[in-house]
Amino acid sequence: MMSNSFAKAPAQVSARVFFVLGDRIERRARLQGAWLNIFDITVPAGSRTPLHRHASPEVFRIIEGRLTIRRATENGIDEFEATTGDIVRIEANQPHAYSNPGHQAAIFSAIVDSDMVEFLEAAGSQEPPKAAPSAETRDRMNAAANAHGITILAA
Template structure:
């Protein structure tokens, strides 16, 4: 159904009602799309900017991976560590509220929540990575509580196949273990 008000909002500056935006869960962490979603559904503007809010629960990690999309994380609350690679190898960097963690396109990186509360960050990246998240994520119910339990083997296989389709790289379970991240079994 055509909605002229929505069309007008997409063409003019406007306030986004974040209470009405879509939220998904991706194997533990959640992503809330803060940018209007019309641009995310197509490949027409893959390199266009997208703003999301990411939440990593206590004790949860985002495994080692890379993608062509740059990401900038502005930490709002909680404590976590971000993994960066240098000439010396990998190094975990403590990230606290107010810190900005930048990941250039192609850089290998990971996260782990080391605190007792959820780590919340605003993420600035591309519409392409938002589209990827939407393809691999599960909708969070209106209650705001993400689905519980570890991801199924099928969920993990779908994630890895979709990442490959996008040209994104994911480290093996052994590579993740070497940096201190244990992955669930995908077999």
């Protein structure tokens, strides 16, 4: 009997790649008609996201490097290091953020829903940033966040 729990997907020749606050985001898979989307996200050394929350849950799997993850719990902010192979679950509406404290880029896969995809595509740019995110880049990200139900809690 053949199992249908594994499917080999060919590499996408023209995978959608864009940049949000310096992170390189590449769509790896999307199930049509479902919420499942998988992105590989490359986080440069020193890069971070602001503390934020949104209605959709997320799952991260660290592929390479390390990230400092911050997420709110009943006891306050929990901060921990996630390294290669670790899986991190972010609940719906759970405030969270990540940063790369290392000297090398970190890479993780993120499983997100269609609402997050729409935000990432609206906030993203086609060109990698040449320096720290500009005021224009931050304004675009904040406008996209507001339009897609994402609350930025701290810069």
